Amino acid sequence: MFDRNSLVTQLGWRLAIVLSIGTVLQVAWLFVHFRGVEAGYADAGLIDELLDFFKDVAWTTPIIGVTTFIVCTAGMKRHLQPLRQLSEQAAQIAPGDKHTALPVEQAPSEVQPLVASVNTGFRRLVEAVEVQRRFTANAAHELRTPAAVVLAGLERLPTNDDVAVLRKETERMGRIVGQLLSLARLEGPNGTGVEHLDAAGVVRRAAEPLAHLASAQRVTLALDVECDPLMVLATEEALTEITRNLVENALGHAPAGSEVVITLARNGTLSIVDHGPGIPEMDRGHLFERFWRGSWTSRPGSGLGLAIVAEACQRIGARVRCISTPGGGATFEVRLPIAG
Amino acid sequence: MRILIVEDEEGLRRYVRAALEDSGFSIDEAACLDDATGHVGNVPYDAVVLDLGLPDGDGLTLIQTIRRARGGLPVLVLTARDSVKDRVRGLDTGADDYLVKPFAMEELVARLRALLRRPGQVLGAVLTAGNVTLDTVARNAAVAGAPLNLSRHEMAILEQLMRRQGRLVPKDVLFDNVYGADALPETNTIPVHVHHLRKQLTALQATVEIETHRGLGYLLLVPKEMR
Numbered sequence: 105m106f107d108r109n110s111l112v113t114q115l116g117w118r119l120a121i122v123l124s125i126g127t128v129l130q131v132a133w134l135f136v137h138f139r140g141v142e143a144g145y146a147d148a149g150l151i152d153e154l155l156d157f158f159k160d161v162a163w164t165t166p167i168i169g170v171t172t173f174i175v176c177t178a179g180m181k182r183h184l185q186p187l188r189q190l191s192e193q194a195a196q197i198a199p200g201d202k203h204t205a206l207p208v209e210q211a212p213s214e215v216q217p218l219v220a221s222v223n224t225g226f227r228r229l230v231e232a233v234e235v236q237r238r239f240t241a242n243a244a245h246e247l248r249t250p251a252a253v254v255l256a257g258l259e260r261l262p263t264n265d266d267v268a269v270l271r272k273e274t275e276r277m278g279r280i281v282g283q284l285l286s287l288a289r290l291e292g293p294n295g296t297g298v299e300h301l302d303a304a305g306v307v308r309r310a311a312e313p314l315a316h317l318a319s320a321q322r323v324t325l326a327l328d329v330e331c332d333p334l335m336v337l338a339t340e341e342a343l344t345e346i347t348r349n350l351v352e353n354a355l356g357h358a359p360a361g362s363e364v365v366i367t368l369a370r371n372g373t374l375s376i377v378d379h380g381p382g383i384p385e386m387d388r389g390h391l392f393e394r395f396w397r398g399s400w401t402s403r404p405g406s407g408l409g410l411a412i413v414a415e416a417c418q419r420i421g422a423r424v425r426c427i428s429t430p431g432g433g434a435t436f437e438v439r440l441p442i443a444g
Numbered sequence: 445m446r447i448l449i450v451e452d453e454e455g456l457r458r459y460v461r462a463a464l465e466d467s468g469f470s471i472d473e474a475a476c477l478d479d480a481t482g483h484v485g486n487v488p489y490d491a492v493v494l495d496l497g498l499p500d501g502d503g504l505t506l507i508q509t510i511r512r513a514r515g516g517l518p519v520l521v522l523t524a525r526d527s528v529k530d531r532v533r534g535l536d537t538g539a540d541d542y543l544v545k546p547f548a549m550e551e552l553v554a555r556l557r558a559l560l561r562r563p564g565q566v567l568g569a570v571l572t573a574g575n576v577t578l579d580t581v582a583r584n585a586a587v588a589g590a591p592l593n594l595s596r597h598e599m600a601i602l603e604q605l606m607r608r609q610g611r612l613v614p615k616d617v618l619f620d621n622v623y624g625a626d627a628l629p630e631t632n633t634i635p636v637h638v639h640h641l642r643k644q645l646t647a648l649q650a651t652v653e654i655e656t657h658r659g660l661g662y663l664l665l666v667p668k669e670m671r
Contacts, residue, residue: 245524245525248524248544248545248546249453249456249524249545251545251546252453252456252522252545252546252547253453253455253456253459254546255546255547255548256455256456256459256460256463256546256549257455257459259459259463259548259549259550260459260462260463274546275546275548278545278546281546282526282544285526308614308659308660311660312612312614312660312661313612315611315612315657315660315661315663316610316611316612316663318657319610319612319655319657319663319665324655324656324657324658325657325660326657326658326659326660327657327658327659327660328658328659329659341529366659
């Protein structure tokens with residue numbers, strides 16, 4: 105109950121000590137004063153005088169003490185209230201926020217320098233994160249042309265096993281570069297913020313260019329929309345990235361001859377269903393981490409696709425989870441915030 | 445067919461040129477916007493392959509020049525930018541297609557052919573896919589020389605699928621091309637036509653397949669094992 109670091113407790117202790125010392129000093133003074141007088145009078149004098157003193161004066165000391173304590177602690181608590189509010193605001197700051205500054209004027213003047221310094225620290229961190237993000241974006245962007253040259257050059261070489269491996273890896277590198285750019289873009293300053301969007305249209309436009317990838321591995325892609333148009337709160341970029349990466353992920357695991365189904369339900373649930381090997385329960389916690397690739401998969405992947413999905417979901421306040429497809433396979437469900 | 449490649453990166457220009465020459469195109473090169481503008485003014489190209497990031501300016505300005513001077517000359521854009529915003533900006537300015545680096549040469553050739561197969565372009569008159577041919581002027585189609593007996597709508601569907609072979613033809617695009625943009629959705633009998641089309645193609649042992657991607661559209665595939 106008593107927190108030794110609390111300002112209120114500290115103040116209480118000090119008040120108690122000061123009042124105790126004051127009382128002891130008063131008693132001591134009386135004791136010394138009456139020792140001189142006592143010489144000429146009866147023995148009982150000193151004790152009576154002390155009792156009188158307690159009866160007349162000293163009994164008020166504890167009451168004054170308790171009252172002072174109550175008034176001071178209540179006052180302290182009230183004046184410290186803004187600090188609690190500041191803590192709550194500080195606790196809500198998340199990576200990627202643009203406005204991380206805490207309101208300095210709200211804090212008691214003694215604490216204002218601390219709040220100001222914390223704000224400066226925050227600002228430096230935000231700047232550092234932004235520099236890092238821009239570096240990733242620029243690096244990825246600059247890598248695209250050399251990757252294109254290497255890939256094109258490899259395609260000119262006569263095919264053998266070595267060249268085939270190099271081509272595959274170069275293609276993977278190209279994909280990673282593109283995905284790093286996507287991530288950097290999603291983490292970047294939010295230009296427009298969420299808007300009212302027709303999810304059916306955005307998901308369809310995102311899925312259409314992927315049909316030929318499905319076709320190349322003899323998989324068909326299907327889109328079932330329960331309500332068209334379906335208005336949600338999102339950004340086109342985020343919803344496109346969510347759809348594209350979840351479908352690409354599903355295509356990476358779907359066996360030839362199977363179907364990957366995208367469904368968009370009236371309640372804003374976007375599901376991507378595949379009939380591949382599925383994802384073991386124990387791996388589901390790591391799925392959305394960057395560069396994490398399941399031990400169970402032998403497919404070449406970058407490990408970034410699902411991290412992009414997680415980032416895009418966070419951007420628009422959507423939730424994503426992975427469940428099992430009845431009959432085998434993985435289903436990814438995204439709850440999109442419905443507009444209106 | 446004569447193609448102009450506008451790309452400042454020497455390595456990439458060289459390989460794109462080699463790949464396109466192997467596919468039977470004749471190629472001119474330009475390394476900057478200035479050069480390219482001159483070439484486009486003087487030579488009747490069939491298509492332009494354009495990189496957007498050029499040392500002396502944005503490739504999009506060349507598209508505007510082309511649109512003013514040569515109307516429907518197909519432009520295929522190569523770019524390192526691929527955000528939704530960039531795509532929209534590129535297509536708004538009049539690029540006909542968009543390929544993000546790095547890309548497979550096979551993909552570049554396929555996309556370029558698809559552009560040249562558009563009505564009014566060099567490959568637009570007689571379309572081929574596998575052993576299927578379709579004469580868009582005479583309005584007849586055949587499998588290895590044996591004529592297909594198609595209705596007007598079936599012919600229109602096959603034409604659209606052949607123009608974009610290997611890629612999805614979205615169902616609304618197909619609908620607009622078959623019935624016209626003003627038609628009522630109730631008139632949609634495309635699934636029935638596709639069914640007939642498939643039956644005839646199979647009967648004549650065509651080396652193409654029509655895939656249905658439910659809710660998205662159709663795709664004409666020339667499977668590798670049938671090539």
